[in-house]
Amino acid sequence: MKHLIRALALACFVPFFAAAHAQEIGTVNFDFDSAELDATAMAKIEEIANKLKSIVSYKPTVVVGYTDAVGSAGYNLGLGQRRANAVANALAAHGVPVDRVGLVESRGENDLIVSVATPERRNRRVNVTLEQMMAACQNYRAIPLTQRSIGSELQGDLKARLTTAATSFLQFQSDGLNTAAFQVAGAARETCEIAVAYDMGAYRKLEYSQRCFCNAARLDVALGKIPPA
Template sequence: MSIANILRALAVLCLLSGFSVPAAAQTIGTVNFAFDSAELDDTARAEIAKIADKLKTIDSYKPTVVVGYTDAVGNSGYNLGLGQRRANAVATALTAQGVPVDRVGLVESRGETDLLVTVSTPERRNRRVNVTLEQMMTACNSYRTVPLSQSSIGNELQDDLQTRLINATTYFQQFQSDGLNTPAFQVAGATREACEIAVAYDMGAFRKLEYAQRCFCNAARLDVALGKIPPA
């Protein structure tokens, strides 16, 4: 049985079970902060050292993303800035620990959004910076902008392509079964086609990179069509 047929069979199983393949970011570590502070205490520095050691051993094409958060105390504008200062502090500490500068991608703040503990009072668990490996599922206008290079090609990328192929095939078959010729159905078809071609190419094939970029871009467009991520 070919890889494509195996993946179609897996997609059918996913569809029958109501399961959709997730694209959650891989968490490397979390650093917590004192109230209204972006200073790194001893506990935070010890955690950053562990995160840096992990990053230096991970051979991944995905950029590292550093995202700062706050608790719900204070106004949203102030908290957005505080979360950014926390993210910057962690990113700077990671590079000081020997993590290459180009290994760190996005450094941003989400302020008081995405509370781990839904309370309006001070809560240390909400005052955090998450360090993850980006899943690269943001809105995409052109596959050429997808940040993959020839050095990205490997088993990890192949696994991610297969995951996106299964997900797209699941949605395509669901829409097809429901008789819904919607934009999401059309994008699911385009995603399935691009990802199937990308998966089928040998690791050394010149066009594998191009179709991997197309697969990622169309998968992002599918998530926009499904309302999972906002449009660009």
């Protein structure tokens, strides 16, 4: 019992990004107060597009725009969105399928790389990532998987979630704790086991893959690894 409490306590100190870290693909930088793509930016976008087209992944591409700290927060939020839109459109023009991009958003002057109030080019950027799936889950049907997602990469992720769920379930069981976390671990173990067992072409593999991801995310919340939605 003591070692379980200690493990849960330590889990509470795991930062959010450790559980939902995104795979970095590339960064495009901008001139001051501009959403225009110069020659350097276009060369970088071509590099990012080629990389995305070479990666076989079910994970959605996420495009996020940022600004430096000069100007109002509202203006910078809009500027960051214009930058993100410009990069997303340029990626599509370079052959990245539109449905490959899952999110195009702005965080404005939040998350500065260099914490200064003056113009700083490194802060004026758009980050392109492959997003990990997912944070806290409310409904498995919201998990953005499709039949095209099914493949060896997804199967590996399902197996990893099954291992985590099974280990947590056995730990709770050995400590005699019939808690909500124990029940979530059981649900995650069951759905992930079914998802792994289905053949790649099975009709219900997609549904149980979504259920596995959702229950695994709920387990991470119960363990304190990620915050609730």
